[in-house]
Amino acid sequence: MSAADLARLQFAATTGIHWLFVILTMGLVPLVAILHTRAAFTRDPAERAARERMTRFWGQLYVINYAVGIVTGLVMEFQFGLSWSGLSKFAGNVFGAPLALETLIAFFAESTFLGMWIFGWGRLRRGVHVTLIWLVALTAYASAYWILVANGFMQHPVGYEVRDGQAYLTDFGALLTNPSALLALAHVTLAALTTGGVFVAGISAVHCLRGAKERDLFRGSLRLGVWVATLASFFVIIVGDLQFPLLDRTQPRKLAALEDGGAPWHLWLRISMDTMTIIGNTVSTITLVAVLLLWKDWLVRWRPLAYLMAAMIPFPFIASAGGWAFREVGRQPWLVYGELRVDDALSPVGTASLAVSCALFIALFVALAAVNWTLLVRFARRGPEATQLGATEPLPDDLPEGGSGDAPGGGTDEKHPVPVF
Amino acid sequence: MSLEIFWLALLGLLLAGYFVLGGYDYGVQMLHPFLGGRGGGPGAREAPPAGSPPTGRNAALDAMAPFFLGNEVWLVAFTGVLFGAFPHLEGSLLSGLYPLIVAILAGLVVGNAAVQLRGRARGPRGRRWWGALIACGGALPALCWGLVLGLLLHGVPRRADGSFHIGPGEVLTPFVLACGATTALLFAAHGAAFVALRSAPQLAARARLLGTTLVRATGAVGCLPLLLTLFGAGASPVNRAASAVLAALLAAALAGAWWCLSRGHHARAFAATSGAALLPVALVGAGQYPYVLKASAGGGMTLHEAVTDSATLTILTAFGVVLVPVILAYQTWSWWAFRGRTGRRHPSYF
Numbered sequence: 154m155s156a157a158d159l160a161r162l163q164f165a166a167t168t169g170i171h172w173l174f175v176i177l178t179m180g181l182v183p184l185v186a187i188l189h190t191r192a193a194f195t196r197d198p199a200e201r202a203a204r205e206r207m208t209r210f211w212g213q214l215y216v217i218n219y220a221v222g223i224v225t226g227l228v229m230e231f232q233f234g235l236s237w238s239g240l241s242k243f244a245g246n247v248f249g250a251p252l253a254l255e256t257l258i259a260f261f262a263e264s265t266f267l268g269m270w271i272f273g274w275g276r277l278r279r280g281v282h283v284t285l286i287w288l289v290a291l292t293a294y295a296s297a298y299w300i301l302v303a304n305g306f307m308q309h310p311v312g313y314e315v316r317d318g319q320a321y322l323t324d325f326g327a328l329l330t331n332p333s334a335l336l337a338l339a340h341v342t343l344a345a346l347t348t349g350g351v352f353v354a355g356i357s358a359v360h361c362l363r364g365a366k367e368r369d370l371f372r373g374s375l376r377l378g379v380w381v382a383t384l385a386s387f388f389v390i391i392v393g394d395l396q397f398p399l400l401d402r403t404q405p406r407k408l409a410a411l412e413d414g415g416a417p418w419h420l421w422l423r424i425s426m427d428t429m430t431i432i433g434n435t436v437s438t439i440t441l442v443a444v445l446l447l448w449k450d451w452l453v454r455w456r457p458l459a460y461l462m463a464a465m466i467p468f469p470f471i472a473s474a475g476g477w478a479f480r481e482v483g484r485q486p487w488l489v490y491g492e493l494r495v496d497d498a499l500s501p502v503g504t505a506s507l508a509v510s511c512a513l514f515i516a517l518f519v520a521l522a523a524v525n526w527t528l529l530v531r532f533a534r535r536g537p538e539a540t541q542l543g544a545t546e547p548l549p550d551d552l553p554e555g556g557s558g559d560a561p562g563g564g565t566d567e568k569h570p571v572p573v574f
Numbered sequence: 575m576s577l578e579i580f581w582l583a584l585l586g587l588l589l590a591g592y593f594v595l596g597g598y599d600y601g602v603q604m605l606h607p608f609l610g611g612r613g614g615g616p617g618a619r620e621a622p623p624a625g626s627p628p629t630g631r632n633a634a635l636d637a638m639a640p641f642f643l644g645n646e647v648w649l650v651a652f653t654g655v656l657f658g659a660f661p662h663l664e665g666s667l668l669s670g671l672y673p674l675i676v677a678i679l680a681g682l683v684v685g686n687a688a689v690q691l692r693g694r695a696r697g698p699r700g701r702r703w704w705g706a707l708i709a710c711g712g713a714l715p716a717l718c719w720g721l722v723l724g725l726l727l728h729g730v731p732r733r734a735d736g737s738f739h740i741g742p743g744e745v746l747t748p749f750v751l752a753c754g755a756t757t758a759l760l761f762a763a764h765g766a767a768f769v770a771l772r773s774a775p776q777l778a779a780r781a782r783l784l785g786t787t788l789v790r791a792t793g794a795v796g797c798l799p800l801l802l803t804l805f806g807a808g809a810s811p812v813n814r815a816a817s818a819v820l821a822a823l824l825a826a827a828l829a830g831a832w833w834c835l836s837r838g839h840h841a842r843a844f845a846a847t848s849g850a851a852l853l854p855v856a857l858v859g860a861g862q863y864p865y866v867l868k869a870s871a872g873g874g875m876t877l878h879e880a881v882t883d884s885a886t887l888t889i890l891t892a893f894g895v896v897l898v899p900v901i902l903a904y905q906t907w908s909w910w911a912f913r914g915r916t917g918r919r920h921p922s923y924f
Contacts, residue, residue: 216923220690224683227646230653231668231679238665245661246883250890253658256651257897262904264650268643269908271923277911322886500669501737510676517683524687528694541693542923 156504157496160236163511165481169474170518171229174222174525176473179297179342180349181215182290184377186283191373193283207374209274209544210537211353212286214529216271221525223264225518230256236507237488239498244320244489247313247328248306255299263292274543298338305334307489308480309403315492333403336396337480343389344476347436348469350382354443355463356533361453368453370537376447379462383444386437393433393476404490407483418482425478432472436465577891578881581659582866584894586859588655590852592648593719594764597851599645601765602638603685603712604758607705609769609781610634630701631922634781635689635708637772639924640912642689644905646682651901658890663866663880670730670738670867671722674745678718685711693924712765713758720757724750724799726858727809729870738867749808752798757854759795760828763788764847767831771840772916782835785843789832792850796828809861812868817861824853 154162188211192204230252233240240248269277270285277285306313312327313320322328357375361368400408410416411426443462446452453459488495532539602609610633638645656664668675684707692704728749730738744750766785770778800821802808811817827850834843868874881887 217691217694221687223643223646224686227650227682227686228679230650230657231675234653234657234664234668235672235675236669238669241657241661241665245657245664246886249658249661249664249882250886253654253890254893256647256654257893257901260650260654261647261901264647265644265904265908268640269911271643272640272912321883322889325889500665500672501733501735501739502669502672506672506676510672513676513680517680521683521687524691528691532694 154504154508156502156507157499159504159507159511160499160502161495163236163507163514164232166511166515167225167228167232167518169477170522171222171225172477173470173474173522174218174225175297176341176345176348176470177218177352178215178222179293179345180347180352181211181218182286182293182349183346184349184353184374184381185212185215186286186290187377188374189283189286193279203370204373206537206540207370209540209542211374212270213532213540213542214356216267216542217528217532218525219267221521225521226260228514235510236500236502237498238500240488240493243318243493243498244306244310244313247310247320247322248303248489250322250325251299251302251306251328255296255303259292259296259299263289263296266292271542294342297341298334301334301337301341302329302331304480305331305337307487308484309333309399310489310492320489320492332399336392336399340389340392340396340476341473343385343392344469344473346385347382347389348473350378350380350385351436351440351462351465351469352378354378354382354440355466358453358459358462360536361450362456362459367536368450372450375453379440379443379447379452382436383440386433386440390430390433390437393429404483410483411479418485421482422479425475425482428475429472429479432468432475436468436472439465577884577887578877580891581655581881581887581894582859582877584898585652585655585659586855588648588652590855592645592652593851593855594848595641595645595648597716597761598765598768598847599638599642599689600685600712600716601761601763602634602769603689603708603765604716604762605765605769605781605784606632606634607709608784609766610636610773610777630695630698631693632705633773633777633916634769635692635924636916636922637769639916639922641908642924644908646686649682659882659887660866660880661882663875666738666875667867671725671740673740674718674722674725678715678722681711681714681718683711685715687711689924693922712761716758716761717754720754721745721750723757723854723858724753726868727753727811727861729810729868729872729874732869732871732874738869744870747807749799749802752795752802756792756796756799759788759792760847760850763792763831764844764851767835767840767844767847770835771844774915778840778915782838782840782843785847786832786835789828789835789847793825793828793832796825810868810870811861812865813861813863816863817857820853820857820860824850824857827853 185208188204189208192201192208195201195204233252266285266288270282270289273282273285305311306328309331310320311331312322312324314323315321353374355378357371357378360371361375397408407422410419411422413419439461443452443458446458451458452462484490486494486496488498653664656667688704688707688711692701692708695701695704725740725744728747730740731744732738763785766781766788769781770785772778773781799808809817827846831843831846831850834840834846862868862874864876864878865874866877866880882890
């Protein structure tokens with residue numbers, strides 16, 4: 154393999170795996186925020202404790218996935234400079250700004266607030282604690298926006314002019330309102346919500362089969378997941394179709410390669426596109442039926458239906474990987490469409506270094522993905538009883554009177570432990 | 575003050591913030607098997623009370639836990655600003671130091687994931703594996719950042735086409751290796767000072783003893799790069815006077831850390847090790863000015879060559895003057911919200 158192939162493989166593999174974590178993070182965080190808000194506004198203490206436990210259960214799955222997402226995201230921030238320094242030489246004046254703003258506006262805040270949310274159970278005031286998870290959700294989507302502004306520039310460069318072989322920013326507003334970025338943001342948001350909704354609905358459906366007690370616990374999240382997945386998967390198809398006129402205008406060769414059997418990359422584009430559309434339509438239809446079956450819990454009374462909901466969980470991930478491949482493969486051979494070729498942007502790095510780093514990153518990321526999904530399955534199966542997030546261990550002197558496994562977990566307004574500094 | 579200097583200062587602030595905050599994370603990661611494990615935490619020596627779940631919580635990791643996610647993002651912000659404001663430096667620096675940056679990233683990925691997932695292990699065996707990864711994931715970035723500092727102080731070889739490039743011959747020099755060892759020891763000492771500040775008295779006392787030894791070792795090993803520089807085989811600073819002052823401050827910070835730690839002034843000791851952790855960044859920035867990436871044969875990439883176009887810089891500045899105070903405010907808030915010593919009352923999630 155040439156250095157360019159290796160650098161390409163490294164970028165595609167790491168971005169692709171990173172994306173699988175990101176889409177679940179983005180899909181779950183609004184649902185966790187909604188559940189947390191509902192719990193916080195519940196008056197009855199017993200009911201509130203139950204709802205807080207459910208929040209911690211879903212929050213636990215979200216946080217496991219986020220842990221892996223953030224470490225792969227760290228690597229992504231370095232990727233352009235490592236193997237594609239030609240991009241910063243040509244387009245650094247334009248392309249760097251959205252990435253810088255993404256880190257300062259979104260990534261920084263998301264991580265800090267999530268750290269506070271994880272350790273804030275029983276320590277922060279309830280209103281503050283709920284605000285934190287909403288800030289995490291908001292900054293997660295802000296992050297997506299800025300990344301897509303950068304990606305939109307690669308797909309459909311706007312707001313710049315080229316002087317002496319370098320791009321210069323001329324219209325910041327045009328960069329921020331690039332239709333290629335905005336439509337993609339809408340599409341990705343809806344795809345993420347579909348993924349999150351199907352994830353929550355599938356896990357809830359299987360738990361509902363375990364008995365009346367579990368069904369009472371998981372009924373709320375089942376309904377939330379099914380409704381979110383239904384609405385999001387309906388609109389994700391519409392917004393997806395809206396992108397074709399734009400492609401026709403801005404990236405005609407991408408569409409041509411999709412139809413023309415002789416074009417390079419045709420097969421890749423065809424398979425990615427068909428995977429995405431078939432899964433999108435199927436998930437949309439199934440969830441629409443599932444909404445109707447929510448009536449009188451019909452959805453979870455018949456076992457195969459509940460298992461079907463769980464079996465659907467991987468498919469939105471596959472569909473979104475297809476959509477991503479279509480967007481990025483269809484851009485070839487351009488890195489910045491019509492301006493900079495991928496081959497011309499390669500860093501002056503030796504093939505041996507690239508081969509080592511490529512193998513290392515792919516091995517690490519695949520291992521992380523395996524660990525992530527093993528842990529998600531394990532903690533999803535165990536149910537709310539085994540949630541560690543926000544659980545305080547009983548102290549030796551608490552045991553005689555208390556004794557309950559995960560004592561004052563939920564954001565109680567009791568006196569805080571007095572800090573001794 | 576010109577915008578270029580403002581952004582260089584901001585870049586330095588973010589990197590220095592990362593060295594201080596990420597630095598104690600790596601120190602705690604390296605030391606957590608010795609601090610806060612079995613026989614570490616308060617009351618951990620007694621058998622766990624009957625009926626309580628075997629948790630395997632580690633008091634040293636608990637100490638840094640609420641800040642961990644907020645600390646690592648300083649590096650992300652540094653990279654973002656590097657790309658936004660200094661795109662030409664970004665491309666040259668990261669691709670020029672390719673093997674070291676890849677090693678740092680691999681260490682970060684493993685260490686960060688292990689810190690966050692250790693608590694999800696099913697038993698002591700799994701936790702031991704995660705624990706080993708946590709320690710390696712702290713030591714590798716600490717060492718490699720030291721090597722990067724050494725290379726930046728010494729100068730990076732530049733090819734005829736203007737690109738920077740390092741090979742094993744440049745990394746495996748006494749000066750660069752000594753810088754790596756010093757930084758790793760410094761971060762470990764800084765981590766010990768942090769545990770001493772944050773933990774219950776029994777663990778704090780153990781961290782203080784370990785920290786004192788580590789500060790002494792940092793000072794001893796740190797003499798090597800200094801001597802090599804004096805004999806002409808080490809750093810080649812552009813601004814000799816500024817470098818001498820900063821190196822003296824670094825020595826003073828280490829001496830202060832040793833003094834305060836051995837006398838039990840934990841807060842002051844942590845302030846001193848923090849100063850020692852951020853001074854190397856100032857040493858590279860001020861010592862090599864106006865170069866942001868110095869070539870080993872003399873010359874290099876100047877600040878003016880590295881910076882983005884002025885139109886872009888103006889837009890970034892409009893965001894920066896709002897965002898930086900906001901960032902500092904909410905980071906300070908998170909430190910305040912989780913101030914105080916940790917004990918078993920705190921939810922332990924990591």
